[in-house]
Amino acid sequence: MSLTVNSLSTQNRTAKHPLQVAKRLEKFQRSKEALISQKDGIINLGRGFPNFDGPEFIKEAAIQAIRDGKNQYAQGFGVPELNIAIADRFRKETGLVVDPDNKVTVTNGCLEAISATVLGLINPGDEVILFSPLYDCYEGNLAMAGAKIISIPLQPPDFAIPIEKLKLTVSRSTRAIVINTPHNPTGKMFSLEELNDIASLCIENDVLVFADEVYHKLTFDMEHISIASLPGMFERTVTMNSLAKTFSLTGWKIGWAVAPSHLTWGLRLAHSFITFSNATPLQCAAAVALRAPDSYYVELKRDYMAKRAILVEGLKAVGFKVFPPNGTFFVLADHTPFGLENDVAFCEYLLKEVGVLAIPCSVFSFNPEEGKNLVRFVFCKDDETLRVAVERMKEKLRK
Structure with missing residues (x-):
């Protein structure tokens, strides 16, 4: 699986109407969305949306x-x-x-x-x-x-x-x-x-x-x-x-x-x-x-701090070098202890062999070389999903 749309482009090169894009957007054809699998059984710790509903x-x-x-x-x-x-x-x-x-x-x-x-x-x-x-x-x-x-x-x-x-x-x-x-x-x-x-x-x-x-x-x-x-x-x-x-x-x-x-x-x-x-x-x-009482935000922070702890401590136990966040529901982790070439290769391995989706940090970097050692995980998921993802990585990732 690739972080580019090359596979899609190849399919359309000989088509009557090949893919077209304005020059100002050409460089953005590489996309983090390309790593997202629709297969059953994949735990999505890549995309930043909750797997639970709003109030x-x-x-x-x-x-x-x-x-x-x-x-x-x-x-x-x-x-x-x-x-x-x-x-x-x-x-x-x-x-x-x-x-x-x-x-x-x-x-x-x-x-x-x-x-x-x-x-x-x-x-x-x-x-x-x-x-x-x-x-x-x-x-x-x-x-x-x-x-x-x-x-x-x-x-x-x-x-x-x-x-x-x-x-x-x-x-x-x-x-x-x-x-x-x-x-x-x-x-x-x-x-x-x-x-x-x-x-x-x-x-x-x-x-x-x-x-x-x-x-x-x-x-x-x-x-x-x-x-x-x-x-x-x-x-x-x-x-x-x-x-x-x-x-x-x-x-x-x-x-x-x-x-x-x-x-x-x-x-x-x-x-x-x-x-x-x-x-x-x-x-x-x-x-x-927006008229919600202050108690709503107190509970929100409490719940997300618990989720952060599950993922941060879990990633450390797996063997990542983790950079705990002060805010958001994202965690960056250094994947290099596992020996793969770069962030894209690591995320492809994590998806195919472990069944967990993360996002390579190079797609967030103005210069992709700056992000090649890091991957992004999310913890806006229910606690059980986070724990299962951590256990999968403990079982299948090897330093």
């Missing part, structure tokens, strides 16, 4: 909204009750008061918030800084916008921001910095010191920040801080989030962006040509979700 009270709210006739187009930037709920939660978490009508935009998941932000605010040739490894959709969206991408690698064991390198990289030519905290795939959380350093550079050089915070409630060892809450940063920050990770409702695709009016204008214009609006009853239910 009943939210699902009931969606059903009630459908029954109440809330089934037509919503206003493009979100149903009023959801925009208000987002603004209220943003105020509670950051201390910032935002106008829900002018500074909150509901999108088709956080991915569309990223797309609308990039397409609405980035011009061809603009320099944008990314930290690698990274959620691969950042690079894809920036490529579609024609941006000049500059990557700064984060290195194990702590994946700290190399501030001196960042200082040498940021300039008046830099349009934006993309940050993701808690961070996919490393599980790193940006410290207050790191965020302050980034903020100072952005203010000094008039740089925007696109902040992806979808895992902000899945934190374990330190408190999440929104960079928009730092002095001088709200006016230059787009903060993006979604319902998916916090409420285990990845299929609903309800996301949002919070930004000052002058940045909201551009992202909303792009949003109007991408999806325009989202499913109305699901937005109504999302508003109910």
